[in-house]
Amino acid sequence: MTLATRDKRVIWHPFTPQKNMSSPIAITHGKGSLLFDEQNNSYIDAISSWWVTLHGHAHPYIAEKLYKQALQLEQVIFAGFTHEPAVSLAERLLQILTSNFSRIFYSDNGSTSTEVAIKMAIQYWWNQQPATGNQQPAPRTKLLAFTNAYHGDTFGAMSVSDRSVFTLAFHDLLFEVVFIDVPDEHNIASIKSIIDQQHETIAAFIYEPLVQGAGGMKMYDAQWLNELLRHVQSKSIICIADEVMTGFGRTGKLFASEYMECKPDIICLSKGLTGGTMALGVTACTNKIYEAYLQDDKLKTFFHGHSFTANPLACTAALASMDLLLYNDCLQRIAWIEDQHKGFIQQLQDKKNIKNIRHIGTILAFEIMEGHDEYLNNISNIITQQCLHNGIYLRPLGNTVYLMPPYCITAEELNKVYTTINTLVS
Numbered sequence: 137m138t139l140a141t142r143d144k145r146v147i148w149h150p151f152t153p154q155k156n157m158s159s160p161i162a163i164t165h166g167k168g169s170l171l172f173d174e175q176n177n178s179y180i181d182a183i184s185s186w187w188v189t190l191h192g193h194a195h196p197y198i199a200e201k202l203y204k205q206a207l208q209l210e211q212v213i214f215a216g217f218t219h220e221p222a223v224s225l226a227e228r229l230l231q232i233l234t235s236n237f238s239r240i241f242y243s244d245n246g247s248t249s250t251e252v253a254i255k256m257a258i259q260y261w262w263n264q265q266p267a268t269g270n271q272q273p274a275p276r277t278k279l280l281a282f283t284n285a286y287h288g289d290t291f292g293a294m295s296v297s298d299r300s301v302f303t304l305a306f307h308d309l310l311f312e313v314v315f316i317d318v319p320d321e322h323n324i325a326s327i328k329s330i331i332d333q334q335h336e337t338i339a340a341f342i343y344e345p346l347v348q349g350a351g352g353m354k355m356y357d358a359q360w361l362n363e364l365l366r367h368v369q370s371k372s373i374i375c376i377a378d379e380v381m382t383g384f385g386r387t388g389k390l391f392a393s394e395y396m397e398c399k400p401d402i403i404c405l406s407k408g409l410t411g412g413t414m415a416l417g418v419t420a421c422t423n424k425i426y427e428a429y430l431q432d433d434k435l436k437t438f439f440h441g442h443s444f445t446a447n448p449l450a451c452t453a454a455l456a457s458m459d460l461l462l463y464n465d466c467l468q469r470i471a472w473i474e475d476q477h478k479g480f481i482q483q484l485q486d487k488k489n490i491k492n493i494r495h496i497g498t499i500l501a502f503e504i505m506e507g508h509d510e511y512l513n514n515i516s517n518i519i520t521q522q523c524l525h526n527g528i529y530l531r532p533l534g535n536t537v538y539l540m541p542p543y544c545i546t547a548e549e550l551n552k553v554y555t556t557i558n559t560l561v562s
């Protein structure tokens with residue numbers, strides 16, 4: 137029996153309609169940008185396996201560090217205990233993050249990193265009350281978020297995400313959120329007035345800086361985001377940058393927040409944090425947030441954690457990934473990919489059946505003009521199958537085709553991806 141057949145008997149895959157599900161491809165190994173199946177066919181992983189892989193699959197440097205760490209300490213409870221990988225990683229993250237972040241809170245993935253951020257921000261307001269007010273709800277409990285946002289699949293993360301096909305079954309159960317559109321020169325004034333009317337009840341604003349990933353790789357302008365952040369901060373609303381996808385170089389800078397003058401109070405990281413090797417989430421906060429929890433009253437503790445919080449192996453993978461990101465030619469490679477994308481965009485300009493060609497850093501996206509602009513557009517499956525046939529892995533978001541390759545992709549591999557797309561959209 138093939139692995140795919142065994143899989144279909146026992147496994148329920150994420151984001152995958154189960155009825156008539158086509159057989160999954162059994163991947164046996166990976167190397168650099170390539171994934172290999174049981175027949176040794178190779179596929180260029182042009183979307184970094186859901187945007188996580190930075191330096192390539194099965195990277196020997198990261199593997200070596202993991203092996204050594206696994207022989208030393210694989211896991212330990214993180215309340216009352218600590219360990220070298222967690223502390224070193226926190227120190228290094230605080231060095232490279234923008235703004236005056238002072239604390240690192242670990243969790244398991246992107247959704248938990250945003251879930252932590254949301255709870256941290258709401259309890260920040262709750263903790264402002266005198267001890268006698270502990271039975272009261274927090275003075276500010278609402279969240280402000282963008283339409284078309286995606287912040288993850290847990291309930292808090294779903295609540296601050298767009299009401300979409302992803303959340304449809306749960307709408308009645310999601311908490312109240314003030315939704316605004318991403319800002320531009322036309323709507324900034326009306327967005328500000330929405331905030332002015334409700335700011336005294338808004339605890340925090342959560343946003344994906346410059347690129348709305350799962351919402352269709354929608355890009356928006358740093359100038360207007362900066363203007364919005366300035367306004368939000370003038371109302372003492374806590375700003376949460378969800379850099380789960382944009383972090384670690386994807387937008388051309390280490391963090392997308394570097395494009396704006398106004399910095400967040402909380403930042404969420406995951407995906408590329410470990411170079412894509414292991415699951416790990418980080419929620420970093422400034423001293424202002426942390427100090428709200430420095431209280432004698434034990435009820436003001438942040439009662440949140442996971443069994444695998446700060447797993448030593450995951451922290452080790454993150455440290456190794458950071459070595460590769462900061463001390464190799466990685467940043468030049470990111471700039472090189474961006475240059476290549478610009479060249480490819482020239483080739484795409486005159487295509488009649490695509491629109492909204494856009495890019496930032498290593499991300500390039502456009503829409504295919506077929507059917508509606510929506511996630512359930514079946515053109516996604518067609519493109520994926522055609523690309524697999526050509527040895528490339530792409531997974532469009534509906535009719536939005538995008539590239540987000542690992543930074544190790546070679547010129548030959550990238551050209552193959554471009555040529556294939558060029559043919560498909562001709």
Ligand SMILES: Cc1ncc(COP(=O)(O)O)c(C=O)c1O
Nearest residue numbers: 245246247286287288349380381
């Ligand atoms: C911006 C953003 N936030 C949060 C998440 C959720 O991350 P995870 O899938 O690791 O839970 C994602 C995942 O795509 C994301 O793009």
